[in-house]
Amino acid sequence: MPLKPMLAAGVGLLVAGLIAFALVNVPPGDAQAEYGDVVINNYSDDAGMRPVVFPHWFHRIRFRCNVCHAELGFEFKAGGNDINMLKIFDGEFCGACHNSEIAWGVENCVLCHTGMPGMRTRVHHSTSDRLVAPPSAKGQ
């Protein structure tokens, strides 16, 4: 094969390959989660259900923090409320609204239990996720 066409073919393929590679390889993982999404997985995985994903952005368009964190008594801590299905059926926590009156009811398991299996309980995209090293409690 003469040199010039080979060079053209080689460079062409290289460029095409690099472009295709760059397009396909969007980084995966939780870097894409919406700010404030809370994964709750104290019990779900062990019970064979997907973890729960709670979207703050969606709910705060409809309710102020006051409703959940004062009236309904949710503590400001991911996983810190010991929520389970019995409490939800009884109208506590998510069940205060997901009761087919204010919002769709608990029978819609697949709308709350939407998480990737195995994810740990936490709030996503927090500023502390970005720290290279966590600050020490003593450091000022």
Next chain:
Amino acid sequence: MKKSDRLTLFCVVALLVGTAALAMAGMAVTGLAGTKKPGGQAPVVSIAQADTVNSPKKKPSAANTFNRLMKKPASAPHASPVDDGIHDPENSGTHLLQWPTEAFQNLPGTNDGNRVDWVTALKEGAIAPRYELEDPDAEAFTMDLVIVREVKGSMPDVVYPHQEHTEWLDCTNCHDEIFVPAKGENQISMAAILLGQKCGVCHGKVAFPVTDCRRCHSKPKSVEQLRALAKRSAWPAKDSGPKKQ
């Protein structure tokens, strides 16, 4: 090596790399590649190989990369639930969820967090979240009291507005568990905030992130404060040698 030899070698490498990159892209599309590698890794290595063929430059060792600790910035904001990495696309319900891009399209923006200016959205009536669960018309119990906290050093002072907070929150959300309600009686530092304490209970998690420095540090230092600051510094030094404090 002769010049034409080197050129041939380059052509062959380019052909090989190009084919490999295309094949890998194809594999990733069809899901054959298994776990996706972070973008661009394979071609970067290949270019370095081509480099060593063309020039005597050595490939830098893994110990001497350019950014050692910097985390990869999130690419596009607001991924859809189907590909945000935390919702399981295999779950049928995932496909029924609303996309943030749809909900946010007419809301005032910021550069970080949800990229929504929630304070302005509420003020302008772009959203009308309920203050009470049962009563859609209940008014928020607000208080217009601004607390200015003088900040050590050069950063502008912190302005804490009760009005904007009590539009969303109840007094008991902060008093007395996070802050005792007395001006200046609470020890607050940036380290505590970054650890998720004090203002950091909400900021950096749900309310706008801590990286948005100027939204809290919004009151420029007064001339007197700046003079005091300048006095403490060794610049401009009139006499040589560092000043003792």
